[in-house]
Amino acid sequence: MESSDDAGGLIQQEEVGHLKQLFQQGRYAEAIALGDRLISRDPVHVQVLSLLALANHAVGKLDVTIELLQQAVSLAPANHKLYLNLGSFQLQAKQLEQAESAFRRAIALKPDYVEAYNNLGNLLMAKEAWGEAKRSFFQALRIDPDAIEALFNLAELMIKQLQLEKAEKLLARVLHLRKNHPQALNSLALLWLQQGRYDAAEGAFQQLLKMPAESIHPRLKYEALGNLAILHLKCNQQEQAEKLFKMQLKQEPTALGPLMNAGTLMQLQGRLPEARMLFQSVCQHHPDHAPAWGLLNRMHRELCHWSTLEEETQRIEKLLDQGEEPLSPFEALAFPQLTPLQLKQINTRYATHRFATLLAKPPLVTRRPAPKSRLRIGYLCKKVFNHAGLYLLAGVLAAHDREAFEIYGYGYGPKPPEGVTLELPQLFSQWRSLYTQRAEPIARQVVADEIDILVDIGGYTANNQPGIIAHKPAPIIISWLGFPGTLGHPRMADYMIGDATVTPLEHxxxxxxxxxxxxxxxQPTDNRRQLGSMPTRQEQGLPAEGFIFCCFNQYYKLTPELLDGWCQLLLQVPGSLLWLLEGHPAAMENLNGEVARRGVDAKRIIFAPFRPHLEHLTRLQLVDVMLDSYPINGHTTASDALWAGVPVVTRMGETMASRVAASLLRAVALDELICHDMESYVQTALALASDAQRLLPMRNHLIRQRKDSPLFDTVRYARDLERLYRAIWQQHINAGSGPIVLQQSRRIEDPSYE
Structure with a gap:
């Protein structure tokens, strides 16, 4: 702020000098006491009013500051410095109209007033009047090309408008003029972090952290710690990231950002109880931070810690009613009380807020589809190793008609471990290895490859990058397979592949x-998969006798109501067992406790270790009946069970995630295993466990279905999918829209497919 030199006549200049000295020494309380005494003697002394205003601002009395400066400008209406100070404090108080008036008055009094043009530009940025703000900064720089703050603020404006190359040049200019400008260095580091230039960003953050205390605001250094931790996290340097988050929390144990970031890191590392404690701390200290409630609820579901689910659910529902975003689209799937319409609303808000900047920009590709004989299809493939959905997709990729289609694959997300041999890249005409890259370079690679139809098989699932499709890098984008629900915004995808069961037209x-x-x-399958010889029960850690129910779905899909039903079955089928997939030790302990509370011996719960996919398929043959989860069904797990000849009992709801297994069962002509409530679900499973004469023919039926069912006819599925791509392309050529429904096809014999 600038000081005013106008003075009244009843106060000695020595007294004014003493007041100024107290302010400069940071003795604000003494300065305010002296200023009040002086102004009581001479209420029209402009310089005292100005100094008193600055002292009040220093102790946080913003309203008093503005009132005093308003008195000062009324007494000295030609003082441009007073108007600059008044406008600056009004901007801080978010009194935007009054601040703009003050800045414009300062400029009228002093047309070459660089500081006023700069502050006016900041105000116009706050109003999102980007063009006017830019003109104001340019005017400041015309007067003084080396005006550091105007250069810096113009760079910030360029960043907001995603003109990153221009922003980088402006920030470099600032640092050339003032080597240790901490705000410019921080902005440059953040820009490099956003661009994936991690080495440069790390160097800049380290430089910030080494600055002497008198050169950098403590808050900026604190934020640099957190941003450097995030950088390490992006580089999979988790140990370094954790150390920095802990340093932040040591300084501010209840700080929102570090608590959330550290919790997310613990979740990523599978340290679920620690993640739970951190998210719990956020909810305790920041109860209005909606995302923390969703993450805490997710941890409790993964840990099968259900005692607080009802309370959390009520809190989350209240937040949803208030228009907040406590749930990501993926987390929302686990809430049985949410309707399909509510899920769409959640996903729409998520897309609109998360990708607002990208969705406001023109799409990367605007060309209209045109007739052509050979379509170029691109598949976005995240985490190409150990990904359940890609096991199912591999057969279709191998069966694609290469005369009619060029098939491109884009591998991104975590880089495959050293020494892992991947089949997937070999199944594409062209494969792009884009691991660890950001969304924009991947999207631009899709544009460069001139893809006609881009298929996203990740959606809003872990490690996916929906920002790729938000750039609109192809004329047609299809969402399929990975995420069972809408992406919420028309720009994110033009089509969603479903069927008459998972996505009926009335939905x-x-x-x-x-x-x-x-x-x-x-859902596709790969009928090239071989089932090995059935292992013995002893080899799998199972008792020699007893009916085997199983559910190999992840724990976040389980609910107290579901476990109630399973325990009813265990109590009514003597000697029966429930075979579950291993989870976090705390989760397994909680599950054992929940089972015991329902009157079942926890020894009847057997936990299966993770195994490679083909080994897992082989051991499934030991299972008698698979019990599906609700409201999120098994996807790959249900398909695997049917392929292994295991009947799947499912409960179908209204959401897509709760209709997947029903679609699989209808495709193998086992509609009788589709239930619509918990009671019929339990009774259907009980009937199978009680009647071997009914169960054995059903298992034999499934074995025959490996050859006869459209679910397991991979070539037939590939030809149907290609027909669908052609129909979608033709509809776009005709500038049409609306649903596309393929008619049923016949089985195809294709000796060229191996």
Whole structure:
């Protein structure tokens, strides 16, 4: 702020000098006491009013500051410095109209007033008047090309408008003029972090942290710690990231950002109890931070810690009613009380807020589809190793008609471990290894490859980058397979592949995409997979006798109501067992406790270790009946069970995630295993466990279905999918929209497919 030199006549200049000295020494309380005494003697002394205003601001009395400066400018209406100070404090108080008036008055009094143009530009940025703000900064720089703050603020404006190359040049200019400008160095580090230039960003953050205390605000240094931790996290340097988050929390144990970031890191590392404690701390100290409630609820579901679920659910529902975003689209799937319409609303808000900047920009590709004989299809493939959905997709990729289609694959997300041999890249005409890259370079690679139809098989799932499709890098974008629900915004995807069961036409209002329905089941399978010889029960750690129920779905899909039903079955089928997949030790302990509370011996719960996919398929043959989860069904796990000849009992709801297993069962002609409430679910499973004469023919039926069912006819599925791509392309050529429904096809014999 600038000081005013106007003075009244009843106060001695020595007294004014003493007041100024107290202020400069940071003795604000003494300065305010002296200023009050002086102004009581001479209420029209402009310089005292100005100094008193600055002292009050220093102790946080913003309203008093503005009132005193308003008195000063009324007494000295030609003092441009007073108007600059008044406008600056009004801007701080978010009194935007009054501040703008003050800055413009200062400029009128002093047309070459660089500081006023700079502050006016900041105000116009706050009003999102980007063009006017830019003109104001340019005017300041015309007067003084080396005006450091105007250069810096113009760079910040360029960053907001995603003109990153221009922003980088402006920030470099600032640092050339003032080597240790901490704000410019921080902005440059953040820009490099956003661009994935991690080495440069790390160097800049380290430089900030080494600055002497008198050169940098403590808050900026504190934030640099957190941003450097995030950088380490992006580089998979988790130990370094954890150390820095802990340093932040040592300084501020209840700080929101470090608590959330550290919790996310613990979740990523599978340290679920620690993640739970951190998210719990956020909810305790920042109860209005909606995302923390969703993450805490997710931890409790993964740990099968259900005692607080009802309370958390009520809190989350209240936040949703208030228009907040406590749930990511993926987390929302686990809430059985949410309707398909509510899920669409959650996903729409998520897309609109998360990708607001990208969705406001023109799409990367605007060309209209044109007739062509050979379509170029691109598949976005995240985490190409150990990804359940890609096991199912591999057969279709191998069966694609290469005369009619060029097939491109884009591998991104975590880089495969050293020494891992991947089959997936070999199945594409062209494969792009883009691991660890950001969304924009991946999107631009898709543009460069001139892809006609881009298929996203990740959606809003872990490690995915929906920002790729938000750039609109192809004329047509399809959402399929990975995320069972709408992406919420028409720009994110033009079509969603489903079928008459998972996405019936009457559910079209629940999707932001056009529905594109496969004739049988939307989910592919790979019938090249071989089932090895059935292992012994002893080899799998199972008792020699007893009916085996199983559920190999992840724990976040389980609910207290579901476990109630399973325990009823265990109590009514003597000697029966429940075979579950291993989870976190705390989760398994909690599950054992929940089972015991329901009157079942916890020894009847057997936990299966993770195994490579083909080994897992082989051991499934030991299972008698798979019990599906609700409201999120098994996807790959249900398909695997059917392929292994294991009947799957499912409960179908209204959401897509709760209809997947029903679609699989209809494709193998086992509609009788589709239930609509918990009671019929339990009774259906009980009937199978009690009647071997009914169960054995069903298992034999499934074994025959490996050859006869459209679910397991991979070539037939590939031809149907290609027909769907052609229909989608043709509809776009005709500038049409709306659902596309393929008619059922016949089995195809294709000797060229191996």
């Amino acid at each position: 079209a209002p629940f999707y932001g995409e056009n529905l594109a329905l496969m004739p049988h089941c939307y």
